[in-house]
Amino acid sequence: MKNSGGLLELKRMNRAHIKKMIYQKAPITRAEVAESLNLALPTVTTSVVDMLAEGILCEQELPGWEASPQGGRKPLALDFVPQAAYAVGIELGPYGTTGVVSDVRGNIIARSKSAPASDCYETMLSQVGEQIRSLLDGTPREKVVGIGVGLPGFIETQQGVIRFSFREDWNKHILAQDLADALRLPVVIDNNVRMRVVAEEMFSHLWRPDVFAYYFISRGIACPVMMKNGVWSGYTSGAGEIGHTIVQPGGPKCSRCGHHGCLDAVAGENAILKKCEKACAVGQTPILQSLAQKRPLDLTLAMEAQELGDEIVCSIFAEAIKYLGISLANTANLLSPGLVLVDGYIMRSTQNQEMLRDIVSNYLYGLNSDEVRIEFLPFDQYRGARGAAGRIIKKFWIQ
Ligand SMILES: [Zn+2]
Known part of the structure; x- marks a missing residue:
């Protein structure tokens, strides 16, 4: 029993590494994944076959590949299906609340902007909840992996607590938990600029x-x-x-x-x-x-x-x-x-x-x-919201 538990854990870890490698380096062949991670090709293939069957990966001919004079099979490269999952990102900025629904590659499929959120915590909570519900209208719910919220101030991400923001009434509230309870999805909160960095790291080409x-x-x-x-x-x-x-x-x-x-x-x-x-x-x-x-x-x-x-x-x-x-x-x-x-x-x-x-x-x-x-960076008012969605893709979908 102990051994099979260990094997399952190993398989889970391998899959996580393989997923991360494909996300970062796609389009990439199975052999390249195996070489970069120092894994045996059959180990990579096992995970890849699972992910292909789940519909989150696709395998296509390597772009720009030219056949050698001897011919031979064109190598196939892996990439994620962008619509495999979606995340919501919200930025509670001083000039307004921006929100997006993003796919796994940072393509925005829905966006909205509303007036700055209320200084009253309870009102803000219902405003944000309402904005997220309307953003998600039409998105397949089973593919939504979570909600990221970025806001200015000192945020304790692990606990999901607003430690200090310029809206006094918001301070000390466990925003992540309150929103998760209201919307029944996992929620991560962090400082909005830190969320912007994530967008750059994940989605910039x-x-x-x-x-x-x-x-x-x-x-x-x-x-x-x-x-x-x-x-x-x-x-x-x-x-x-x-x-x-x-x-x-x-x-x-x-x-x-x-x-x-x-x-x-x-x-x-x-x-x-x-x-x-x-x-x-x-x-x-x-x-x-x-x-x-x-x-x-x-x-x-x-x-x-x-x-x-x-x-x-x-x-x-x-x-x-x-x-x-x-x-x-x-x-x-x-x-x-x-x-x-x-x-x-x-x-x-x-x-x-x-x-x-x-x-x-x-x-x-x-x-x-x-x-x-x-x-x-070119000015983009949705950059913070997109980063918050990226944080969710990274935490709940890639890792
Ligand atoms: Zn100051």
């Missing part, structure tokens, strides 16, 4: 090194780090909160951490907007003022004024980007990541991208700009 940093600029700023297929959590799972490191002692007070001069308070989107509003109110920004006569003053408008050369608005952006660049260079000096992905609305502007690159390269120590590659 571009090269990503083992260690990369994800620099996120929104109302708050965060920089989680991916280390060998896992987001570095730190001792308390709060790693990556660069937004609350002090960059200007005695500077403006942060409403989140309560300290003066943290990066959020100096260079976050709210900080930029507040400075623009103040300058606009005292008549220092002629271009912004004329734009603001027709539309409400928001970040998009401020960026337009910057583009059009409004001097004070330009200097406000330049000051914020100076601090962002310094903190990014500090991160690179501390961790030496092979790549830094920058994700943020204000970085839609190539002018801002160049400014950030220049400042980072000024403050690198012993590293050059080629060694610290910076890549700007």
Whole structure:
């Protein structure tokens, strides 16, 4: 009995490794899987045959393969059927709640955006539940493996608890359990930027090194780090909160951490907007003022004024980007990541991208700009929700 239990466990582990390898390296042949994992070909074949029968794998002729002059059979390569499973991803962002249903390859089959969730925990819970139910309308329920929820703040993922968020009423609640009870599906919650990193690691078709940093600029700023297929959590799972490191002692007070001069308070989107509003109110920004006569003053408008050369608005952006660049260079000096992905609305502007690159390269120590590659991600409001779905695919379907 003991031996058969051991064999079953071995088979389960082999299958998990094989699945992961195919997910990462597809299209891949059975022989390549066996060689990469140092397994016997019949062992790989046993698992593959099972998965083919379950309909989650498909086997097709290797793309781009050319027959040798002697002919011979074309090798067959394995890949997953994208519609084999689905996951829901939700991002409870400061500007709204975005939600997606994604297949195993990150293709979005349903999406929705609603107003920012209520500050009241119970109301938020029913709002999110409602949004998920309507997202899942039409998706085969038996193929849905779970729900991922990303939100700003300090999240204890293992326990599913919101330890600290800027919506006080949400704090200390076991959101993962409450949602799982309401929707009868497994739920994982985590910091929203950490969820974004997962989307990059799993769904990007571009090269990503083992260690990369994800620099996120929104109302708050965060920089989680991916280390060998896992987001570095730190001792308390709060790693990556660069937004609350002090960059200007005695500077403006942060409403989140309560300290003066943290990066959020100096260079976050709210900080930029507040400075623009103040300058606009005292008549220092002629271009912004004329734009603001027709539309409400928001970040998009401020960026337009910057583009059009409004001097004070330009200097406000330049000051914020100076601090962002310094903190990014500090991160690179501390961790030496092979790549830094920058994700943020204000970085839609190539002018801002160049400014950030220049400042980072000024403050690198012993590293050059080629060694610290910076890549700007195109702005996508569903990126966080897609990452949350990716986290579920990874946890409940691949592993
Ligand atoms: Zn702060």
